[in-house]
Structure formats: C-alpha cells, structure tokens
Amino acid sequence: MVYIVVLDMIQSDCPFILSSENVEVGYYMTFWDFKEEFLLNRGYVYASSTEEVEEALKILQKEPNFVDLKVLEREKNRATIKTIINFTEAMKIIRKNGGYIVGPFFIRRGREIWNIGFDDKKSLEITLSELEKNHEFYLMKNNYVSIKDLSSVISNIDWIVNFINLVKNLDPTEKQVLEFAFKLGYFHDPKKANLDDLSSYLNLSKGYISRKLRRTVKKILPEVLSLYNQLKDFH
Numbered sequence: 001m002v003y004i005v006v007l008d009m010i011q012s013d014c015p016f017i018l019s020s021e022n023v024e025v026g027y028y029m030t031f032w033d034f035k036e037e038f039l040l041n042r043g044y045v046y047a048s049s050t051e052e053v054e055e056a057l058k059i060l061q062k063e064p065n066f067v068d069l070k071v072l073e074r075e076k077n078r079a080t081i082k083t084i085i086n087f088t089e090a091m092k093i094i095r096k097n098g099g100y101i102v103g104p105f106f107i108r109r110g111r112e113i114w115n116i117g118f119d120d121k122k123s124l125e126i127t128l129s130e131l132e133k134n135h136e137f138y139l140m141k142n143n144y145v146s147i148k149d150l151s152s153v154i155s156n157i158d159w160i161v162n163f164i165n166l167v168k169n170l171d172p173t174e175k176q177v178l179e180f181a182f183k184l185g186y187f188h189d190p191k192k193a194n195l196d197d198l199s200s201y202l203n204l205s206k207g208y209i210s211r212k213l214r215r216t217v218k219k220i221l222p223e224v225l226s227l228y229n230q231l232k233d234f235h
Contacts, residue, residue, distance in 0.1 A: 002102075002117050002118070002119065003117065003118040003119070003120065003121055003123075003124045003142075003143075004102055004115065004116070004117045004118075004141075004142075004143045005115075005116050005118075005124065005128075005139060005141065005142050005143070006113065006114065006115055006116075006139075006140040006141040006142075007113070007114045007116065007137045007138070007139060007140065008111055008112075008113055008137060008138040008140050009090060009111065009112045009113075009114055009135065009136075009137045010110065010111055010112070010135070010136040010137065011088050011089070011090050011112065011135065013064065013065055013088045013089060014065070014085075014088050014090075014107075014112060015060055015063035015064070015065050015066040015085050016029075016060070016085075016107040016112065017107055017110055017111070017112055018059075018063045018064075018110075019056055019059040019060040019063055020056075020107050020108055020109055020110055020111075021109070021110040022059050023047065023052055023055050023056040023059060024047060024048065024052060024109075025045060025046070025047040025052060025053065025056035025108070026045070026046050026047070026106070026107065026108040027043060027044075027045050027106070027107040027108070028043050028044055028045075028046070028104060028106050028107075029041045029042070029043030029083075029104060029105050029106075029107075030042065030043045030044075030104045031043065032101055034095070035084075037086060037087055038067060038084050038085065038086060038087070039084070039085050039086075039087060039091060040082070040083075040084050041081075041082070041083045041084075041085070042072075042080075042081070042082050042083075043080070043081065043104070044078055044079060044080045044081065045057065045078070045079050045081055046077055046078040046079075047077055048077060049077050050074075050076055050077055052077070053074075053077055053078065053079050057069065057071070057079070057081070060083075065085050065086040065088065066083075066085055066086075067083075067084040067085055067086060068083065068084040069081060069082070069083050069084075070082040070083075089134065089135070090131060090135050093127060093130045093131055094116060094127055094131075097118070097123045097126050097127040097130070098118060098119060098120075098123045099116050099117065099118050099123065099124075099127055100116070100117050100118075101114070101115065101116060101117075102115050102116065102117040103115030113140070156227065159223070159226060159227050162223065163223050163227075166219060166220065166223055167220075170216060170219070173204075173212060174212055174215065174216045174219075176202065177198070177202065177204075177209055177212040177213060177216065178212075178213065178216050180198065180201060180202060181193070181198055181209075181213060184197060184198065184201065186198060186213075195209055195210060
C-alpha cells in the first residue's frame with residue numbers, strides 16, 4: 001500500500017511561490033531529483049505573454065533559496081526550464097520522514113500543489129503533524145493506492161498523456177456542450193434533459209448541439225476503447 005496525499009501549500013521560503021506572488025505566472029514542474037541539499041526540477045513556466053514569462057524568470061532568480069536556472073526551450077508565452085533550488089523547510093520535513101514526490105507540482109498565485117507519497121501511514125501522520133506547526137496547507141486528497149493500481153497507472157502512462165491532450169484540445173463549444181449535457185442529465189437513464197432542454201439552456205440550435213455531441217463522443221470513445229484493450233492485455 002502506498003499512501004498518497006495532495007497538499008495545497010504556502011511556503012515562505014519557496015522561490016517558485018514567492019515569484020508567483022509578484023507576477024501572474026504558473027509553474028508546472030514535471031520532473032525532479034534530490035541532490036544532497038538541492039532539488040533539481042524540470043518543467044515549464046507560462047504566462048499571458050512572453051514579457052511576463054521573462055519578468056517571472058528574472059524575479060525567480062532573485063529569490064532566496066534559488067540556486068540556478070537554465071532555459072531549455074522557449075515558445076511565445078511558455079518556456080521549458082531546468083532549475084535548482086535549496087530545500088525548503090517543508091521539503092526537509094517530508095524527506096526526513098521518508099516522503100517522496102509522486103507527481104508534478106503546480107505553483108500559481110503564491111500557492112503550490114504537491115503530490116507526495118509515503119510507504120506507511122505512521123510516516124504520513126508524523127509528517128502532517130510536523131508541517132502543521134509552522135506551515136499553512138490544505139489537505140486536498142488523501143488516498144491509499146495499492147502497488148497493483150500504481151503499476152497499472154505507470155503501465156498506461158502513454159494513454160493517460162494522450163487522453164489529457166485530447167481533452168485539452170477539444171474546442172470550447174465541444175467542452176461546453178459535453179459538460180452541460182452531463183450536468184443536466186442528458187446521459188442519464190432515464191434522461192433528465194433532452195436536446196430541447198440543452199438548446200434552451202445553451203442558446204444553441206438542437207442540430208448544432210447534436211452534431212457537437214456526436215463529434216465529441218467520436219473523439220473520446222476510441223481512446224476509452226484503446227485503454228480497455230490495453231488493460232485487457234495487461235491482465
């Protein structure tokens with residue numbers, strides 16, 4: 001059993017958090033490695049403009065606990081970066097108690113979302129208790145994941161990435177129609193809403209909504225069937 005928690009953290013000694021308080025910028029750090037007292041990160045920074053990205057990186061490099069930055073790639077309002085920072089106090093507590101990062105961490109507007117794992121419940125409870133003394137955080141999720149389930153996720157990581165990209169690339173109307181069709185009960189059995197209801201609610205024609213739903217389902221369903229076949233082969 002692996003114990004995984006998702007924390008919404010505020011750290012007064014984290015360079016990413018401090019820089020995101022001063023500029024409307026987001027950091028999404030996807031790869032990391034612990035090097036003695038340093039944390040090596042790779043990920044990307046994004047903002048509404050190229051200028052804001054540049055400003056955020058300048059501010060980041062001036063923050064306490066910042067060590068080094070290398071820009072790996074730039075693309076308009078986004079840059080892929082490699083950074084080195086000193087351990088924050090929260091990181092030291094997590095590391096001391098055997099915790100480890102199990103997913104990307106996301107920073108924006110002075111807050112940071114962490115995905116942290118522990119091998120036993122006692123280590124998790126001790127960590128949370130120690131963090132409560134001097135840190136502000138909100139426990140968003142607390143999950144117990146079996147090794148079998150974790151292996152299944154890792155084995156199908158390519159599908160997960162593809163599906164995330166598929167959903168991100170749906171056009172705004174496809175997302176809106178699908179979301180409200182589900183919320184209003186169009187897919188319930190028996191139906192709680194029909195095309196007339198959706199048309200009235202969204203102020204779009206029934207024909208247009210019907211086409212959007214079919215096209216969206218046509219995009220998503222092949223990916224779901226692909227996962228089904230992968231899991232069938234895996235087991």
